Amino acid sequence: MEGRGGEREGARMIDTWINTHRQMYDRATRHPFVLSVRDGSVDSSSFKRWLGQDYIFVRQFVPFLASLLLKACRESEDQSDVEVLLGGIASLHDELSWFKKEASKWDVMLNAITPQKANQDYCRFLESLMLPEVDYTVAITAFWAIESVYQKSFSSCLEAGSNTPAELLETCQRWGNDGFGQYCCVLRGIAERRLETVSKDVVMMAEGVFVRVLESEIRFWDMSYGE
Numbered sequence: 001m002e003g004r005g006g007e008r009e010g011a012r013m014i015d016t017w018i019n020t021h022r023q024m025y026d027r028a029t030r031h032p033f034v035l036s037v038r039d040g041s042v043d044s045s046s047f048k049r050w051l052g053q054d055y056i057f058v059r060q061f062v063p064f065l066a067s068l069l070l071k072a073c074r075e076s077e078d079q080s081d082v083e084v085l086l087g088g089i090a091s092l093h094d095e096l097s098w099f100k101k102e103a104s105k106w107d108v109m110l111n112a113i114t115p116q117k118a119n120q121d122y123c124r125f126l127e128s129l130m131l132p133e134v135d136y137t138v139a140i141t142a143f144w145a146i147e148s149v150y151q152k153s154f155s156s157c158l159e160a161g162s163n164t165p166a167e168l169l170e171t172c173q174r175w176g177n178d179g180f181g182q183y184c185c186v187l188r189g190i191a192e193r194r195l196e197t198v199s200k201d202v203v204m205m206a207e208g209v210f211v212r213v214l215e216s217e218i219r220f221w222d223m224s225y226g227e
């Protein structure tokens, strides 16, 4: 039963962070761009800008996830982490195809897009997390936070009472579907399990990375309004 008590402690840790940084958490998960998707007032140029920039981001996400998989293979005491992350890599393959299909639907030329400043900064942050000296716990916390901001944001566009335009439903379902929600819960569980075993320093680093993800996500959504 010791392990169970510890899990609760880890769960409290992430809840505590969310409460401590509530304002920033809400700005990331209820951003005006997402609210405009939800209420149907979004304009197509914002959506297209987001789509093009996110394609670039997701391409950078592949090496990040590969580095996380490597850390899990080396450092995780639980074999199922590796399988979860391998599943994540497999879905990225499908996601990249989806971006190409969606871009052609919206006449977005993916090969002509240059990453904007906020995107470059975010990708550089991901690169810093790929370094071998970055702890697996810190990196998996970042990964959970990155995925869960999208899960929270897009699932809100599918809730009863939302007025999401039909042509954006597929996008919202990609990150807002129940399966993705469960995947985020599993990632959170891994992060929580790890957080209870590491030193205070590593926990503080993980919290810092959580905050940095929220800031980066807010700036990423901001890009949809143009430079």
Ligand SMILES: Cc1ncc(CO)c(N)n1
Pocket: 054, 057, 058, 146, 147, 149, 150, 217, 220
């Ligand atoms: C910027 C950003 N954050 C999170 C996700 C979720 O994978 C994404 N596709 N893009």
